[in-house]
Amino acid sequence: MTATFTAAGLAQRFGLDVVGDGDVAVDGVATLATARPGQLGFLANPRYRNQLATTQASIVVMRADDASDAPMTALVARDPYAAFARIAALFEPVAEQPAGIHPCAVIAADAVIDPSAHIGPFVSIGARSHVGAGAVIGPGCVIGDDCVVGAGSELVARVTLVTRVRLGQRVRIHPGAVLGADGFGLAMAEGRWLKVPQLGGVRIGDDCEIGANTCIDRGALEDTVLEEDVRLDNQIQVGHNVHIGAHTAMAGCAAVAGSAKIGRYCLIGGAAGVLGHLEITDQVMVTAMSLVTHSIREPGEYSSGTPLMDNRSWRKSAARFKQLDKLFRGMRGGEKEST
């Protein structure tokens, strides 16, 4: 039942070169440190090069310059990690999701479900919503009114699309994610909060991935938008009217406030924050737990925060932080006096 692949077969399938015995076969993948004979590993980070001598992996994916003296069969790739990712996919167990609607699902009369889609148990789908060809709606998902799930998309389980959420093709959404909830729009009127109706929707481009328990609110007047191939990790918060450019990736617990606009090919670190109504250009990297408080117009890496210290030392620096302005002004005073 376990699939087996030879080095030569893998080379042909993925356009790689073999250095060594092409008939060697593997039935699984592993790290160099833990691989047993019959498994395939990879060497991407030069830091692990010394593991080549000790690993038991039968095949290792690596760059050309590492392959000459490799003690096992090498598969040569320009980008070993990407090649490894493609090979590893061969060994991923994929549960069969038969076409059709589970009897324990509740579908609005005017919803349109492609016959090749899979609708799991305890799913409810609202009025005028569409589920495309080959889409998979896992157990416990709730799809509200006026939503679209594009062909080949998958809602793993317990995903909620509240209303007016349109997913492109091959979008993958992990459990607990909530798309299309009311944006946080409030006006203070006579001492009480007045709710501002959220009339927009959410548009998610092709090939996006949305992590577990991540939230993407729908827009107030226009849509909240993710362009294609955006990758969001778990527990991310995306406010209403946010626009995220194609190929941008955000790590877990990041938060983007309303109406911010993030460019293409950006990398937003874990638990980083972006204030509302800002603009971040393409190819910006924000390090973990940094707060973006103004628009960023130049590509590059940006940070805020202070370094980790033992608590006793940190308390001293933190106390001094409060006195910084006094210090600077004192010094200038001193400078003035001396001139």
Added chain:
Amino acid sequence: MTATFTAAGLAQRFGLDVVGDGDVAVDGVATLATARPGQLGFLANPRYRNQLATTQASIVVMRADDASDAPMTALVARDPYAAFARIAALFEPVAEQPAGIHPCAVIAADAVIDPSAHIGPFVSIGARSHVGAGAVIGPGCVIGDDCVVGAGSELVARVTLVTRVRLGQRVRIHPGAVLGADGFGLAMAEGRWLKVPQLGGVRIGDDCEIGANTCIDRGALEDTVLEEDVRLDNQIQVGHNVHIGAHTAMAGCAAVAGSAKIGRYCLIGGAAGVLGHLEITDQVMVTAMSLVTHSIREPGEYSSGTPLMDNRSWRKSAARFKQLDKLFRGMRGGEKEST
């Protein structure tokens, strides 16, 4: 099927003044920048005043002093944003939620459901719980034992009220929110954690709104309390025994540790934190990602953190932060020497 409203009609309904042609009608709302003829926009922020000249909106809500030379029909309001919020609500599509219990719901024998309430599919409701008149319990919600959902409240979908959660009237809770889970109470005993029972509940006042995937734990001995009209955005964490005063609003990803007490009319920024057992007085604003480490006794705005910098410059400042105390002490030494 689309509703249409004249300027004169809107003025009468919401107590506004018309400047210009009162017979002009609109069938939707939009921003000034994107409105097409037949839509209504608003001008609240003076920054956008120049859009009055170019917008295609047929009616614009604005302040009196902007209305004199407006090129379209103006609806004059003291607070244009609040007036706009009320008008926009006329155009919000509201799905009908028929009274009654969906056949795919599981209700405890001794739960009491008002006949005018809507209970959606895949809902379970526990022992001794009550659902009030006109309440809406959306698909996939779980209501445990001894809970109360007040009249007119709405649990949009997949909301969990674990146990002893009492909601006031017109409370609105978004998908994935969890109220009444065990507070995080632990005692270390003989090298292992001992769970401290969480015997309290959660009380939510009238007109509160709770965002998607937000958590509010139940109290250890007393209740966790939100007074009326508290507004919580998505992904917020509220620990056990916290007390939040009326009309306070908290932005996404904020976190409040156990037994903290937050006053009325506070604004807590996104991803801001409040340590446990602190007290924050009324009308305090905490900026995004700040950490409240001591009680706040004076109204005002509070912050922590460092500004965003390019990573190279930030690394230098961050390294210097660690040396701050040495610097200050060296300077004082120098001062002493010079005196």
Added chain:
Amino acid sequence: MTATFTAAGLAQRFGLDVVGDGDVAVDGVATLATARPGQLGFLANPRYRNQLATTQASIVVMRADDASDAPMTALVARDPYAAFARIAALFEPVAEQPAGIHPCAVIAADAVIDPSAHIGPFVSIGARSHVGAGAVIGPGCVIGDDCVVGAGSELVARVTLVTRVRLGQRVRIHPGAVLGADGFGLAMAEGRWLKVPQLGGVRIGDDCEIGANTCIDRGALEDTVLEEDVRLDNQIQVGHNVHIGAHTAMAGCAAVAGSAKIGRYCLIGGAAGVLGHLEITDQVMVTAMSLVTHSIREPGEYSSGTPLMDNRSWRKSAARFKQLDKLFRGMRGGEKEST
């Protein structure tokens, strides 16, 4: 129906000493400040010692040196908080969860459910998964393929175990938690993200507790691991391949990036972050909202961040933070000149 316990009875059951009238009985627990006659309180924090004179509690758990002049019956414990936790558990209402599978549950033909387990409504359980003796699977839980729920474990409600998640015994998981979702593994290839298959699983040790809406991703090649008695609060994010040592506790909204290794008996504060691939030794405490940016090899307390200030003062210090390096270099220049 309310249980009543005498001081003498509690002393015998939990190995405590009575000072005062052992026949005094209580039917509930409370804080010293709110207790009414007939309730039991506790004094652990010396700060509250003055409440002994005013409390109406009929029995108070305390240390020996507080008991001599206590005006009520004292139960003497070396660790009053732990003793109180054990006593309070007597008053915790526990809903009966009958053995058996609810008719509204969907169980794979080859899943194995112990006859003494409780499976609630709207639960789905996938292929080859096992649920052990006395386990409780609350309403709306989704258990995917190849999962194990150990004996006596409880999934309160709406918990998701995606795939290859193995729970030990007496594990308790709160609503909305997601274990075993895809780790965030991506490779950039020809300008697009390529998904790296996540072939590992999640292993949770005995007696762990996982908070509401917390996420623990499954490993890329190996498993993500929590050793025994790990306690995670709500809204925590644990990346793929993370390893958390026994008896470590993490407060709400903390986040641990992929492949980090945290030791035993650590305390990670609320909203604190740990970068990927780091190692933290045993008995490390990280204060709230600190970011761990390098491995920690010595036990102790660690922090980052700046103190809370009024916004006006903070703006000045923050502006100076950006000039720190210039300041230091200027001073060294000065020093050089003067030598």
